[in-house]
Amino acid sequence: MDLNPQIPWISDPDGSICEISPRWTLLTGMTIEEGLDAGWTRAVHPEDLPRVLEQWNIALHSADQPVADVRYRLRRADGHYCWVRARSYPRRDAEGRIVKWYGNLEDIDDQVAAETALRDSEERYRLASRATNDLIWDWSHITDRIEWADSVESIYGHVEAAAGVDMEWWRAHIHPEDLASVDATWAAVHGRRRDSWSHEFRFRAADGSYVHLLSRGYVLRDEHGRARRSIGALQDVTQARRAEAELRRAAYHDVLTDLPNRAHFAARLEQALAAARADDTRVGVVVFDVDNFKAINDSLGHGAGDTVLRAVAQRLSAGLPPDAFAARLGGDEFAIILPGLDESASALIRRLLEAVGRPMTIDESVVEVGVSAGAAVWPADGNDAEAILKSADLALYTAKARSAGDVESFHPELRDAVETRNSMLRDARDALGEERIFPFYQPKISLASGEIVGFEALLRWQHRERGLQPPGTIHAAFEDSALSTQLTDRMLERVLRDLADWQEQGYETGRIAINGSPVDFRRDDFAERILSRLHALGLPARLLELEVTESVFLGRTAETVERALRTLAGEGVTIALDDFGTGYASLTHLQQFPVDVLKIDRSFVSRLGSTNSADFAIVHGVIDIAQRMDIQTVAEGVENETQLDRLCELGCDVAQGFLFGGALGAGRIGAFVRGWPQARQGYCWQGASNRPRSFGQG
Missing domain, CATH: 3.30.450.20 (PAS domain)
Known part of the structure; x- marks a missing residue:
């Protein structure tokens, strides 16, 4: 993105x-x-x-x-x-x-700026052409002398030439590289092969610079056909040629950084590959971009962002070897071509990126400028320019996904990873379009009473050939803004419809928990989407629980998240913090946001075999903190009696896991609820006297 x-x-x-x-x-x-x-x-x-x-x-x-x-x-x-x-x-x-x-x-702001630059150059060309006065000349082939039709003070700064010059003087001031073509034109005139002509050449002015002159002439001959006189005009087209050069440069250079642009890069890469084929050498392509560039733009403004891009371009140009080529591909993305690649290339790339990524000061603010890069080598990683650039892009994508500031070299498995991701996105779209997304429900049991206090809704989807699949098989869809939102909405619709059916049938299912992702909060209407569906079905909000991870509290959407959670909590929806202790756990989040439930991750629960283990201490600490803050605790992944005993000893409120039951389809929930009073007799619970408060009693 x-x-x-x-x-x-x-x-x-x-x-x-x-x-x-x-x-x-x-x-x-x-x-x-x-x-x-x-x-x-x-x-x-x-x-x-x-x-x-x-x-x-x-x-x-x-x-x-x-x-x-x-x-x-x-x-x-x-x-x-x-x-x-x-x-x-x-x-x-x-x-x-x-x-x-x-x-x-x-x-398209950069594009319009480039177009504006082109129009400005064209305008300069038109003005220069309109303002140029032709200089009329009269060349006598008998005296070999050139006279000027109008009284002039100087000829391109040469005062001594105003009274006329001989042809030898004139030839001496023509650019050496153009003299042969000028002589050839004059030879054709003398040889009776041409009677009129138009040619362009460079002429040395009095200040030593060269002006571009367009000479047009017509020859007059005597009765024997010999040239006796030529008359014509000189036009100074220097400004026009400069304008054309600027146009060519604008077409192949980036306006902001003055580096070659994507079109120039593509042409140069083709040239480098052609030369490498002839020399039997290798060519390296490195694509990199500025880490967190959008955050720089958002926090310091686009002017600061432009300053960063110009600085990156300057640092890149300064560190390049003589035969290398650098370009700005667009946005914050740059690329390097390294012809004649050898074993020192890896060290060179890292030195370049380290130099480019040095901090810089903008308006008295120190800006960290990190870069991530992807590298590919021709011919091993692609047969042509398009393929090799795509390979470098894939490597860059992998580097950024792994960690900012990293460099990744292309390897064939990256193509497989991209295809796998694209396949996941296709599967998710198809499943949504064909109504193959379903919630399955895992029971949550009170450890004080053994009663069902709720279920967690878990996404499942039906593959046409492989059957029922867990969400991990389409995990890439949850990173896609549009698909993630659609999946959440589909789950929400089905869960609430199931909940309404159970209520109508008289089943006491307790609260049903659904999961929310950071993507769901970006539209700033997540709370309204949930509440409107609850109201439409006439369901009380207290029957719903929203599970989020602490990643939703981070970044620029924190205010949006807080507003949504407080809106939901105000209506009676329970807010649960999932996977507590595994990532960005912060006690300040428990104070800032309306958290009712802490879910202890299965990775801690799975290692509760010993009371001396670090995991036992972590779980004990989480439960103790929650009790002091009047927050309910739920242990995930409970699979055996030992784990259940430990959790009961520690005073955990609720547990879920395969010990009590796996995820069940909506049609099996009624039978589970009816059969649970008998099934719960086979477990040892805390006993109501151990827990003075009633929050976890269902």
């Missing part, structure tokens, strides 16, 4: 926006709610809004091919405007009616 930053959105058939990616808030500073319906128009530049609405209206009412594609300025969170491109396409039902519009918003 840090190399191609787009903002997907969906609208109703009438054009009212109904969904926007969370990146909308990061770009504009507006909440998702503020951007819905027609609220997004408030961020459009006033000068652009009429045109944007006109284009959108045309697309909405077009019968043939309704497609919207418009560029405009959008107000960013820092108050400045950036250029974006909005494109949308309709989705139709079986009768051909438009049911939704799907679109995306693309940041």
Whole structure:
């Protein structure tokens, strides 16, 4: 999502926006709610809004091919405007009616800046051409002397030439590299092969610099056909040629960093591979980007981000070996070509990245500039330029996923990993589209009374060939914003529908716990999505428990998370902190957020065999803290009587695991509830006298 930053959105058939990616808030500073319906128009530049609405209206009412594609300025969170491109396409039902519009918003500010630079260069070319006065000349082939038609003070700074010059003087001032072509033109004139001509050459001015001159002439001949006189004009096209050079440079260089751009990089990589084929050598390609670049932009502003990118480019250029080539591919992504790769390349790459990643000071703030990189080698990691660049990209993706500031070399298994991830995403989409996502339920038992106090809803999905699958087989989908939200919504709908059925049938199931991920909170409407479904089914909120991990408390969405949790808790939904003690555990989270339940991870519970173990001490400490803060504790993964005994000794409130039962389909919950009073007689519980408070009693 840090190399191609787009903002997907969906609208109703009438054009009212109904969904926007969370990146909308990061770009504009507006909440998702503020951007819905027609609220997004408030961020459009006033000068652009009429045109944007006109284009959108045309697309909405077009019968043939309704497609919207418009560029405009959008107000960013820092108050400045950036250029974006909005494109949308309709989705139709079986009768051909438009049911939704799907679109995306693309940041094209760098592109527009480049286009503006090109237009400026073209404008300079036009002005230079218009302002140039032709210099009329008259060349006598009899005297071999050039005279000027108008009174001039100097010829390109040569005052002595104003009264006329001989041809030898003129030839002496033509650039040596152009002299042969000029002589050839004149030879053709004398040889009766040409009567008119137009050629360009460089002429040395009085200050020693060369000007580009376009000479056009026509020859007059005597009765024998010999050239006796030529008349023509000189035009100074220096500014035009400079403008053309600037255009060529702008087409192949990045405006911000002055490094070669992606197009230039692609052309140079093709050249390097062609040379390597001829020399039977290797070529290295390294792709890297700036770690946490978005955070720099968000915290210090886009100006600081631009400063970082320019500094990275300068450091990169300074550390390159003479035959290497560096470019900015776009955003915060850079690339290096290393021809003639040898064994020293690895050390060279690390030195370069260390130099690039040194901290820098911006507006008296010290900015840590870390970089992650992926490397690939031709021909081992790809047959052509496209393949080798893709291999380096895969290596970079792996490096960033593993840890920031890392360097990863490509190996074939990375392709397999990407294909596996893509396969997971396809499976998840298909399962959602074909209604093959189901909740299974694992019972949660009070250790004081042995009663059922609830169930945890666990996602399962049906594979067409492999049958019922756990969520781990599509774990990549939970890292995808759109799919993760859809999976949560699907689980929520099915769980609440099952809960409503059980209530109607008179089953006492206790609270049903569902899991929420960090992605679910990004839209800032998670609480409303849950409560609206509860209200629609007439279910009391106290029957639902939301499990989250502490990762949701971290980052810039912490305020959004706190608002959602407090909204849910205020309505009666229980909030459980899952996997406590395994990751970012912090007691401040227990004070800041409305946490009702701590879930002790199965990794600690599985090693409770000895009272002298470190895991026993950790579990004991967690339970003690929870009791002092009036928070319920739930132990996960209880599989044997020894673990149950230890948890009862420590005063744990609730347990779940295969000792009591695995995850059950919704249709088997009724039988489990009816049979549990008999089954619980086979276990030893704490005894009600051991626990004075009633929170965990069901």
